[in-house]
Amino acid sequence: MLPGKIATLLVISAILSVIGALLVAWRYRVAMQALMTAPLAAPSTGQAAPSRPLPCTADAPARPVSLADNRRAERQLIVAFLGITLVMSLARTLLMQVLANGPITIITVSTLCAAYAWPVVPVVAIIRRWSRRRFATSLLLWFVAAVALLSWRTTEDVQFIQVLKWMSFDIGLPLVVVSALCLGSATRAVAPWLAPLFFLLAWASLTGIDVLEALVGSNSPIAFWLASLFGAVTAIVLFAFAFVFIAWWPARALGRWLGRAYAARQISELFYLFSAVWVIALTGPALGAIASEGWRALLYFLPLICIPFGARLMQATTGQRQPGRPPTLLVLRVFQQDANVQDLFNRVIERWRLTGNTVLIAGTDLLTHTTDPDDIFTFLDGRLAERFIHSPADVPRRIAAFEWQPDVEGRYRVNECYCHDTTWQLALAELLRVSDVVLMDLRNFIAANKGCLYELETLSSAPGLNRVVVLVNDRTELAAAQAATAKAPASRFVWVPQQGDTPPATEQVLAPLLGTPSN
Numbered sequence: 001m002l003p004g005k006i007a008t009l010l011v012i013s014a015i016l017s018v019i020g021a022l023l024v025a026w027r028y029r030v031a032m033q034a035l036m037t038a039p040l041a042a043p044s045t046g047q048a049a050p051s052r053p054l055p056c057t058a059d060a061p062a063r064p065v066s067l068a069d070n071r072r073a074e075r076q077l078i079v080a081f082l083g084i085t086l087v088m089s090l091a092r093t094l095l096m097q098v099l100a101n102g103p104i105t106i107i108t109v110s111t112l113c114a115a116y117a118w119p120v121v122p123v124v125a126i127i128r129r130w131s132r133r134r135f136a137t138s139l140l141l142w143f144v145a146a147v148a149l150l151s152w153r154t155t156e157d158v159q160f161i162q163v164l165k166w167m168s169f170d171i172g173l174p175l176v177v178v179s180a181l182c183l184g185s186a187t188r189a190v191a192p193w194l195a196p197l198f199f200l201l202a203w204a205s206l207t208g209i210d211v212l213e214a215l216v217g218s219n220s221p222i223a224f225w226l227a228s229l230f231g232a233v234t235a236i237v238l239f240a241f242a243f244v245f246i247a248w249w250p251a252r253a254l255g256r257w258l259g260r261a262y263a264a265r266q267i268s269e270l271f272y273l274f275s276a277v278w279v280i281a282l283t284g285p286a287l288g289a290i291a292s293e294g295w296r297a298l299l300y301f302l303p304l305i306c307i308p309f310g311a312r313l314m315q316a317t318t319g320q321r322q323p324g325r326p327p328t329l330l331v332l333r334v335f336q337q338d339a340n341v342q343d344l345f346n347r348v349i350e351r352w353r354l355t356g357n358t359v360l361i362a363g364t365d366l367l368t369h370t371t372d373p374d375d376i377f378t379f380l381d382g383r384l385a386e387r388f389i390h391s392p393a394d395v396p397r398r399i400a401a402f403e404w405q406p407d408v409e410g411r412y413r414v415n416e417c418y419c420h421d422t423t424w425q426l427a428l429a430e431l432l433r434v435s436d437v438v439l440m441d442l443r444n445f446i447a448a449n450k451g452c453l454y455e456l457e458t459l460s461s462a463p464g465l466n467r468v469v470v471l472v473n474d475r476t477e478l479a480a481a482q483a484a485t486a487k488a489p490a491s492r493f494v495w496v497p498q499q500g501d502t503p504p505a506t507e508q509v510l511a512p513l514l515g516t517p518s519n
Contacts, residue, residue: 003287013199021190063324073354084310089116091303115146119277129346185368208243259377268407318410326356330435338365347506362416387418438468447480460488473498
């Protein structure tokens with residue numbers, strides 16, 4: 001019964017993680033809106049964050065990065081994860097064939113290796129910010145192709161329905177679980193970090209029921225006393241929730257550790273997701289082998305040791321970039337334009353993260369795109385208000401907590417300032433001091449957007465800015481925007497128009513940010 005129980009726990013924890021992610025994202029948004037508009041309390045008296053060197057100093061100009069460099073970085077990142085995936089799928093195939101006394105031929109190994117390489121799809125989907133439809137379609141097509149390939153290459157005495165059943169359990173169940181965790185924006189940002197917590201809680205609940213079953217099987221008077229006092233169903237619920245209550249404390253500690261580890265750059269988003277997908281992928285064959293192999297089935301998880309070695313190799317490769325500090329991009333936008341800015345983030349900011357740092361003023365429009373595990377567990381601990389800027393003294397403290405170094409795979413993080421309606425100007429001034437270029441989304445801007453006019457005027461007079469790339473469309477009140485930039489140095493502002501409802505191409509926006517032609 002153990003394989004069935006573990007598979008059930010995997011499905012239940014995935015469902016709970018998706019539900020929990022949606023609830024957390026909703027409550028996080030509500031809390032953000034309330035804190036942004038709340039009246040200021042007394043100035044923060046919290047301990048200042050450890051000082052870190054700022055990325056922008058007078059004697060350290062940003063290193064030049066071209067559009068070709070950005071393209072190359074994206075290709076190298078995808079190829080690196082594909083390489084680790086192929087090594088792991090090869091290791092899985094060889095291990096499975098050895099343990100099952102199966103044939104080890106070039107055709108068999110290459111066929112199975114191709115089928116088992118699907119965990120690279122979620123990682124590429126995160127890097128390229130695929131849409132839900134494209135992500136789901138890619139996973140489905142991979143499954144169909146794997147079944148077709150294995151049916152074609154297997155012997156004639158193995159029927160298609162047997163291959164389909166085998167692959168449905170071997171990679172079908174993991175594909176469904178991964179799809180559930182990664183399909184939506186909110187679930188993609190939150191659910192993978194909640195999954196181990198819910199797995200622990202679900203396991204504790206099932207353990208409580210098993211304990212009650214053991215008590216009944218041994219004719220324990222405690223079990224019969226509880227059944228007579230509360231009824232059988234209530235007794236089962238009590239045991240299940242009692243063990244969940246006990247497991248809540250280690251689950252909470254696990255969540256806090258994940259948040260701290262991410263903040264300390266011991267975990268990166270991509271490698272965490274990559275590792276989680278592979279754990280789920282290897283659980284299927286391990287469960288299938290328990291009946292015949294017993295505890296030897298744990299050997300199916302051996303390919304996971306390739307991940308830390310791959311991470312070290314990738315870090316050594318990305319560490320060979322040209323010297324100098326990376327450029328820093330400040331992102332500004334018209335608020336309440338969620339669809340526009342989310343599309344911009346998916347296509348442009350994610351590509352920029354391969355080149356340099358990103359800073360912005362936090363808002364609910366990008367909540368599901370910028371929320372990280374440190375944010376999640378800080379919010380669940382009820383400490384989100386501590387991140388907000390209450391006074392001028394809080395600005396350096398918040399900037400000092402920014403992470404300027406890339407993660408192990410070479411992507412730079414997005415750093416945010418959490419501001420009240422009355423303190424965002426303070427943050428803007430400090431963010432400009434550490435920024436080299438600015439991307440401002442003024443699509444649908446009107447002259448009544450006083451905050452945007454203030455930002456344009458501030459950008460016009462800010463020293464040290466290389467350029468400001470401004471996105472506009474046919475609904476932008478361009479005359480008011482350009483009047484606010486009349487005092488800017490020549491060629492500082494680059495206006496990128498949107499034709500109709502089709503947003504500018506990714507590289508059409510990236511090119512002026514990087515100071516290189518788009519072609």
